[in-house]
Amino acid sequence: MVRQKKHRLIQRAPSFGGFIPYGMQHTSSGEVNLTFEEYEAFTLCDYELLKHEEAAQLMGVSRPTFTRIYSSARKKLAQALVEVAAIRIGGGRIEMATSWFHCLDCDVDFNSDSDKEVRCPLCSGGRINKNW
Numbered sequence: 001m002v003r004q005k006k007h008r009l010i011q012r013a014p015s016f017g018g019f020i021p022y023g024m025q026h027t028s029s030g031e032v033n034l035t036f037e038e039y040e041a042f043t044l045c046d047y048e049l050l051k052h053e054e055a056a057q058l059m060g061v062s063r064p065t066f067t068r069i070y071s072s073a074r075k076k077l078a079q080a081l082v083e084v085a086a087i088r089i090g091g092g093r094i095e096m097a098t099s100w101f102h103c104l105d106c107d108v109d110f111n112s113d114s115d116k117e118v119r120c121p122l123c124s125g126g127r128i129n130k131n132w
């Protein structure tokens with residue numbers, strides 16, 4: 001029987017699709033695909049400076065699993081920088097830790113634990129997009 005991979009929790013998906021090396025429209029090295037969970041692992045450790053144990057808890061995975069995801073992210077980012085490859089961010093098995101919403105009235109993003117009858121915390125508007 002094939003074991004199903006568990007979803008990894010991420011706090012927020014990046015609002016962009018990746019990076020292209022400066023001054024290059026087309027790279028000869030192609031592109032590197034960084035999954036959402038790899039992006040999250042890299043963000044938690046190298047940007048937010050969390051310890052592996054803390055980051056693993058936030059993502060809902062064991063520490064060895066976290067270390068494997070993080071190592072894969074570092075390896076891919078190094079490959080992209082050294083080989084001048086584009087970085088595409090997407091894919092993977094993820095679950096959002098909280099639901100994100102966008103208010104169409106005042107153009108603000110916010111999160112909420114509830115999915116029902118969400119209203120904007122700033123303008124109380126009800127024209128809301130979920131997980132934009």
Ligand SMILES: [Zn+2]
Pocket residue numbers: 103104105106107108120121122123124125
């Ligand atoms: Zn609003």
